[in-house]
Amino acid sequence: MKKKTVVIGFVGTKLDSGKGSRRWEKWRPSIALTQHDNIQVDRFELLHDASAHDLVEQVVADIASVSPDTTVEPRQVNLRDAWDFEEVYAALFDFAKSYPFDLEREDYWIHITTGTHVVQICMFLLTEARFFPGRLVQTSPPRRHGPGEPGTYVLIDLDLSRYDQLAQRFSREQVEGVAFLKSGIATRNTRFNAIIDEIERVAIKSKAPILLMGPTGAGKSFLARRVYELKKARHQIDGKFIELNCATVRGDTAASTLFGHAKGAFTGAGADRPGLLKSAHKGLLFLDEIGELGLDEQAMLLNAIEERRFLPIGSDSEVRSDFQLIAGTNRDLSEEVMAGRFREDLYARINLWTYVLPGLRERAEDIEPNLDYLLAAFSQENGQMVRLNREARNCYMQFAMSPEALWKGNFRDLLASVTRMGTLADRGNITETIVREEIRRLQELWQRLGRPAHGARVELAKAMGAEAAAQLDSFDAVQLAHVIATCRQSKSLSDAGRRLFSVSREAKAKPNDADRLRKYLARFSLEWEAICKEAS
CATH class of the missing domain: 1.10.8 (Helicase, Ruva Protein; domain 3)
Structure with missing residues (x-):
């Protein structure tokens, strides 16, 4: 079944007006839209304010004379000032919310040629946001005026992916954004590339907190700064990039550093201090090693994230700060929550977008x-x-x-x-x-920094039991500890074998690294699965 075409548009108090027979010598957009031979407007929802009743009656009659199959439904919209953006948007929003759109049976064209410029802008915005679920239609007068000349019309689909050149531009912009986050480094690691692709999309669309997990030196601080620079280049952020390693502050110092303090709040507080949260207003706050914050500071931070305001230490006056948070940690915060060292509600709040950055050994292909x-x-x-x-x-x-x-x-x-x-x-x-x-x-x-014999035995005691670890020679203990560490850092048994036997395997016609490593572990009553399960 062919869908009906429904036009929604304001009556043009000047463009659609005209009296007597000479009105037909004038191009009138609302009437002209129903005069095209190649389209059938089944219904015209003609919006108007209270002052336009007489004009609306004339337009209804004129459409009926040129397009008898078009039903015109006058719809009064209460506007005191059609040039007031807030009033116009609110009125059209209410209309759109209450209108019984039937997308299965009807196509909607939103006419943006008539009405004040403010009306046209609001119609565009509401269509772009899909409150008006249709396409924009723009009409133009004929080049040569003459009776019955309807002019031209253009349908504008705001699904930009349908426009090849625009889609290519957006795609190129996304690729450039990803390259920017990686500083132009030709990253070869599939996992890291996937992470950066998603972070780029999230960074330009969301102000929600981002949590970056990974070992020390994996690039959390570097990536947080690049996210800030990307958002600033897109004019999505105005403030500063503020960074704090939470492991460097404790107690009152931590609270004062983050939230500021009033003069005399504690011994040594000789002057007011704004704090980093205030300094990050309209900017980005990167809190590295967030797991090192005390529980009191965590509670204050949660309130600041949710309410965008907080009390400096010793002050009765709240401070407002609208900042985006990126948190970094080398700990598993879910385990810290279970241990009671990290607040569950704060973890839930910052865990919306979480990314685990692989260490350099996990990105060996990216070393070069x-x-x-x-x-x-x-x-x-x-x-x-x-x-x-x-x-x-x-x-x-x-x-x-x-x-x-x-x-x-x-x-x-x-x-x-x-x-x-x-x-x-x-x-x-x-x-x-x-x-x-x-x-x-x-x-x-x-x-x-590694594990000499004593350190190796500590690790081995966890993997195979203290008694068995104590029976090993120092040489075997260091070697086995290194093998276990390599296993835990590898994607599979075969991957670990390739790393451990990288030289000797070249001399074998058919190297079976997995079997060779499995037999080595079996000498110590160890299995790959058990080793990796204990590390996870």
Whole structure:
């Protein structure tokens, strides 16, 4: 069954007016829209205010004479001032909410040629927001005026995805936004790319809190700042980027730093302090390591997020601040909630958009593009081009991608490594000798931060029991602890095997890394599934 065409539009108090037979020599938009041979307007919802009754009667009669099959329904809309935006929008909104739209049987055209400019704007906005579920129709007079000439009409569909050029522009803008968040680094990791794609869409559409989880040095602070810069470039944010590592403040200091204080609120409070929440008004507040906040500060923060206002310490006057929150943590906040160290209501409030950023070892394929990015940044900062020659690059990448490279500090370790090599480079040339010295430094660094025999036994005691761990030689304890750590950082048993046997597997015609690793674990009565389940 063909749908009926229904036009909704205001009567034009000037454009639709006219008296006597000479009115037919004038182009009148509402009447002209019903005169086109190629369209059938089945019903015209003719909106008008109380002062236009006489004109409406004339328009109804004229439409009946040129299009007898068109039913005209006059609809009075109470407007005292058709140029008052608030009044016009409210009146049209109420009309749209009460109108019995029947989308299965009728198509709706929203006529925006008549009415004041304010009326036309409000009709456009309500159609764009789908309160008027139809298409805009715009009419124009004929180039040569003559009796019965209806002029032209254009239908405008606000589903922009239907316009190829516009869709391409929006698509290009989205791609540029994603590249911006990654600083132009050609990220190869599928998981990280998916995360950034969604963060880009959320960042430009929402002011809701975002929670970034992941190990220290995974790039949470960097990404939060890029989100701010993206929103600022799109004119979606006016204020500052304010950042605080919550692990650096405790007690009264934490509350004062975040919420400010009044003079004399506590010993040492010699003057008023605005606090970071106030400084972040109309901007973005990044609270890294939010899990380190005390329960009292968490309660105050929840109220500030929900109410957009809070009381500085020692003050009776509320302060308002409209900010967007991005929180970072290297802890599992759901476990912190279960342990009573983090408020369940605050976790629920900031857990709307949660993203777990993978560490550098989980993004091994991204080490090389990030290495190039950091080398370029170092070169620009120091005013001299710094490069790795082919042998040096191969040497560095072979180590960086191997199980020996622990990257405990994630991208901070990589940044520090590039900085050291760039500083030692003679005339900008990073040689293989410099790389090998850097590898030695990294190994020593991770060894100091890693698990020597005692630390390995502590971890092994959790995996296999204290008694069994105590029976191991120190050499076996360190080796087994490293194997277990690699298993927990890998996607599968085969992935862990490839990392652990990356050199020896090349000598085998048909390497079975998974079977080889399974047999190694079995020597200590361990299984892959149990190891990974304990870590999750």
